[in-house]
Amino acid sequence: MNNREDGYVALATDVVDVDEHQHGLDASRLLAPVVKDYSDGGTLILLPDGKGYKYAYGPSGLPGLRHNYFALASAVFASIGGLLFGYDQGVIANVLVMKDFRERWQANAWDIGLMTAMLELGALAGALLAGTLADRYSRKASIFSACVVFCVGSLLQCSAQSLGHLIWGRAVGGVGIGALSMLSPLYMAEISPPEVRGSLMALEQLAIVLGVVLGFWTGFFTRRIPGAASWRIPLAIQIFPGILLAVGAFVLPPSPRLMIIQGDFDGALQVLARLRRRHIEDELLKIEFLEMQVEASLIQRSEERNTQHSKDSTISVEWTRWKRLLEPKFIDRTIIGILMMFFQQWSGINALLYYGPILMHQIGLGGDTIELIGSGGIGIVQFIAVVPAILFIDRLGRKPLLQWGGAAMGGSHLFIALLALFVQNDWQSHSLAGWLAVGSMYLFTAAYGTSYGPVAWILPSEVFPLSIRSKGAAISTASNWLNNFFIGLITPVFLSVSVVGTFLTFAIACFAASFWSRYYVPETANVPLEEIDRLFKSDAGREDEELRHQIMKDVGLDALIRDMAMENEEPQ
Numbered sequence: 003m004n005n006r007e008d009g010y011v012a013l014a015t016d017v018v019d020v021d022e023h024q025h026g027l028d029a030s031r032l033l034a035p036v037v038k039d040y041s042d043g044g045t046l047i048l049l050p051d052g053k054g055y056k057y058a059y060g061p062s063g064l065p066g067l068r069h070n071y072f073a074l075a076s077a078v079f080a081s082i083g084g085l086l087f088g089y090d091q092g093v094i095a096n097v098l099v100m101k102d103f104r105e106r107w108q109a110n111a112w113d114i115g116l117m118t119a120m121l122e123l124g125a126l127a128g129a130l131l132a133g134t135l136a137d138r139y140s141r142k143a144s145i146f147s148a149c150v151v152f153c154v155g156s157l158l159q160c161s162a163q164s165l166g167h168l169i170w171g172r173a174v175g176g177v178g179i180g181a182l183s184m185l186s187p188l189y190m191a192e193i194s195p196p197e198v199r200g201s202l203m204a205l206e207q208l209a210i211v212l213g214v215v216l217g218f219w220t221g222f223f224t225r226r227i228p229g230a231a232s233w234r235i236p237l238a239i240q241i242f243p244g245i246l247l248a249v250g251a252f253v254l255p256p257s258p259r260l261m262i263i264q265g266d267f268d269g270a271l272q273v274l275a276r277l278r279r280r281h282i283e284d285e286l287l288k289i290e291f292l293e294m295q296v297e298a299s300l301i302q303r304s305e306e307r308n309t310q311h312s313k314d315s316t317i318s319v320e321w322t323r324w325k326r327l328l329e330p331k332f333i334d335r336t337i338i339g340i341l342m343m344f345f346q347q348w349s350g351i352n353a354l355l356y357y358g359p360i361l362m363h364q365i366g367l368g369g370d371t372i373e374l375i376g377s378g379g380i381g382i383v384q385f386i387a388v389v390p391a392i393l394f395i396d397r398l399g400r401k402p403l404l405q406w407g408g409a410a411m412g413g414s415h416l417f418i419a420l421l422a423l424f425v426q427n428d429w430q431s432h433s434l435a436g437w438l439a440v441g442s443m444y445l446f447t448a449a450y451g452t453s454y455g456p457v458a459w460i461l462p463s464e465v466f467p468l469s470i471r472s473k474g475a476a477i478s479t480a481s482n483w484l485n486n487f488f489i490g491l492i493t494p495v496f497l498s499v500s501v502v503g504t505f506l507t508f509a510i511a512c513f514a515a516s517f518w519s520r521y522y523v524p525e526t527a528n529v530p531l532e533e534i535d536r537l538f539k540s541d542a543g544r545e546d547e548e549l550r551h552q553i554m555k556d557v558g559l560d561a562l563i564r565d566m567a568m569e570n571e572e573p574q
């Protein structure tokens with residue numbers, strides 16, 4: 003197919019930011035940036051200062067997604083992991099209040115708390131466990147295993163004969179969900195072309211919130227069915243997407259990056275060519291492939307350095323790998339991953355999702371419709387708000403979304419806190435204030451849905467180098483679940499003590515998040531994963547930098563770039 007016909011044309015030079023890569027070309031021989039446009043789409047820019055190159059396979063946004071349909075389809079499939087996660091969160095609110103469910107189990111507040119908490123604690127364990135499995139076996143095998151665990155957990159829940167049975171089902175299901183919530187974004191990051199990586203990864207958030215919406219509405223509709231079917235059906239339905247993803251895990255393309263590290267170079271090149279829809283001789287493909295080799299080689303050498311004292315014990319080798327997250331050259335990324343999820347959760351999104359109906363009652367709005375507006379509506383707004391993020395995240399970058407999104411979220415919460423201060427708990431006689439508060443919650447959700455919602459699932463899988471990527475993603479995801487757990491636990495207490503204080507706390511967290519993202523988060527949009535290391539320039543990385551140059555020479559990347567530059571040079 004002629005790519006120009008399907009709207010996939012080479013990038014304009016100004017779309018490619020030219021001042022990042024630092025490779026060893028001969029400066030004296032290159033006067034202006036050499037720009038190569040490819041007939042299959044894509045651009046390579048060789049820098050005039052002789053220090054680097056930059057490339058993109060094509061534009062970002064919708065045309066980029068259309069062209070990369072194979073990577074898109076694979077990412078959509080992997081995002082079923084997010085769907086299961088969201089569904090489970092969305093369905094439980096309705097299940098817990100169903101007539102048969104309440105009468106049958108006579109669950110007290112403690113049991114209910116335990117049911118919610120067990121899923122989150124199980125997920126915390128699942129995310130950490132997946133951090134080990136994803137490297138030891140493969141991303142695909144781990145996705146498959148997580149699905150199996152998830153299906154077992156769901157089976158236990160929908161067939162529960164006792165409350166204990168149900169609680170254990172939540173815990174087991176949670177392990178699967180937690181593992182998938184870490185594995186899906188990790189896998190997506192590793193198969194995506196740089197120019198649409200943000201869009202593809204934002205699909206995770208789209209799937210999560212689609213799951214929240216589907217879960218909520220399924221429970222909403224089945225709650226009128228008489229008997230146990232009202233809650234067994236919505237808990238059973240989730241098994242089907244679980245099975246679909248488990249089966250699909252066999253046909254998903256493997257992560258080419260992991261294949262390289264496992265030594266399967268030919269296989270990795272074939273997979274990469276399929277994912278990028280390029281011929282294996284394609285120049286851009288060759289560059290990306292060689293970059294992956296450089297990264298893999300770097301990892302192997304530093305692994306050898308790091309694990310030489312613990313040759314015979316698998317556990318201590320594994321422990322050494324986890325400990326690397328705390329090394330000076332990686333600690334700032336570990337903090338970014340953990341804080342990213344911390345801020346996502348402390349933004350208060352789940353306070354609204356889990357306790358939306360209670361909040362509505364507190365501000366004087368009640369009834370079925372209001373409950374729907376409160377919880378169901380928040381899910382829908384979240385869902386709609388991810389769409390612009392998918393389309394523009396690679397063009398606008400992650401940072402502006404975080405910065406402005408955080409400020410808008412903080413502003414909305416602050417407004418609600420001020421309203422609450424003004425009405426002094428007498429919402430009944432201030433119905434306008436009540437509706438303004440609902441409007442503000444929607445505004446918050448829209449801002450969250452385009453910023454901290456999706457970006458928190460993108461950045462942690464991007465910032466870490468391959469050697470510790472799965473561990474970094476796992477620790478960040480664990481931070482998500484831990485903070486999720488705390489928010490779920492303390493929000494009702496917080497709200498009963500002070501509505502003003504609750505919203506003020508969330509407002510402060512959002513403003514802090516905005517400030518933090520402005521000053522401490524690097525922009526990863528359009529940067530190949532192998533190049534992200536350079537965004538975190540630190541003294542500790544200098545040794546690696548020299549090693550990298552050496553490996554670039556060894557694998558032939560240096561020579562390839564040099565040849566291309568010379569080929570295109572103006573005759574003097």
Ligand SMILES: O[C@H]1[C@H](O)[C@@H](O)[C@H](O)[C@@H](O)[C@H]1O
Pocket residue numbers: 091207210211214346351352355384455456482486
């Ligand atoms: O990104 C997701 C999403 O926003 C969900 O609605 C929320 O429940 C999760 O905690 C969060 O991680």
